[in-house]
Amino acid sequence: MRTITTLLLLLSLCLSPLSAQALTYTLDSAIERALKANPTMEERLRALERASMDIGVAQSIFWPRAAFVMNKSFLRNSGSVGNTDELSSDTWSHGLRVTLSLFSGFTHLTNLQQSLIQKEIAKLAMRQAELELATNVKIQYFNHLQAKRDIRVAKEAIKRMETQLKASEAFVREELAPYVNVLQNQVELSRGQENLITAENALQTSRMQLNRFLGHDPGMDITYKGDIEDFPRQKNYDRQRAVILAMERRPDILIAEKSIDVARKRAWSAAGEALPKVDLTYDNMKFDRDYESSRYRDYDRQYWSVGLNFTWTFFEGGRTVFSTLAEKKQAEALAAAYKNSVEGAKTDVMTAILNIESALQVYETAKRGIKAATESYAQARERYDRGIGTITELLDAQLRLTQAETRCSKAMADYQIAHAKYLMFIGGEEKNGGKAQKAATKTAKTGSGEVFKAFAD
8 A cells, every 4th residue: 555655646746847847938838828728619620520521512513413203192083084094092112312413503503612611711800810819819928928917016015115114214213314214114114015016916916818819727727937038129110011011811711701702602592593494304204003903913013214304483573683683782881891901901010010109118118217227216215215206206206116127118019019919910920921011112102002902992
């Protein structure tokens, strides 16, 4: 028994580092995990698989259809009869029927084209889900890192205020300062502790959101590594190129464009219902007839037949006309929605770049503010310790330092979040060249107005 207990203990010690490692993520590994484990991606994958199956359904109509058919009928005639076909009898027929659609008013062809486009839309929807999920993970990750930095800032501020509180208490004991200095320090210390609680709550909230995105229990204690200051910051963004990339690569824009094609195909399919339909049939049947009267001899026969069926439904109370018009109106509505989506995409890109530039400016200002606030606090602290400065001056300097550090932390997170949204708005990480690079080069020569005019058209 002791040997078994020892082995189990050793096994748990060996597995514990692996468990700890499995519960630690970087930003890249967190995104990778989310794309594999989040239920949203499973949903999109199943939708894509269904779209693939729909193509098979649309293709199947071009193949012959084989069916086993049978018929049982009873004929009872109580009056006079003119021939044996009118005699009371039981008939039974069964056999194989093969049907091949030769022409269906282009309905089958347009349905196949629709299914192919729908699969492309399903792929784009999956790509859109990947972009949105990765962006949400980035946003919560940077919120998490900001909260970690805010906690560090709050703890440093609390440490400074505790030191100031001890100094003010010593001055009061030596009767070198009034007791109100102690009270003011206590108030500021309480405020710093409130800031710490807020930052810790933000940390837990962002961790729960990240856990959910990664497919873990929200309450699980997982470590998300990194520091908000360690992530690079890009300063120059080409607005024209960004807009071109968005038009060329954003899944939602491409989905809107392909949805118009689907609506147009549906209009063609609805219009095709008014055209004739031609089917080729082959029957291989066995026929039995049993007469009720014994005066007549029962008989059976085996036969095959080939036929060409022509059907033209030329009037259905206007159903075909109204269906066609309805699908055309839907296509027109989707075209208008597409134009709106294009303008919205341009606005998204421009707004993201403005937010990025604003965050960078705030960050640079906050950095200078930290330097100035640190020097100001040091001077105020020295003056207070020498007895020539006031507690109000010291507390104001302390507050300005904490605020500058907090602004800097928020600006860094705001930049990273804006950059993450920017990447989503242009359709993901930018890759080499392609159409966007050529269009951007052309724009530089002809002027930016031509690009926006081209996309508007």
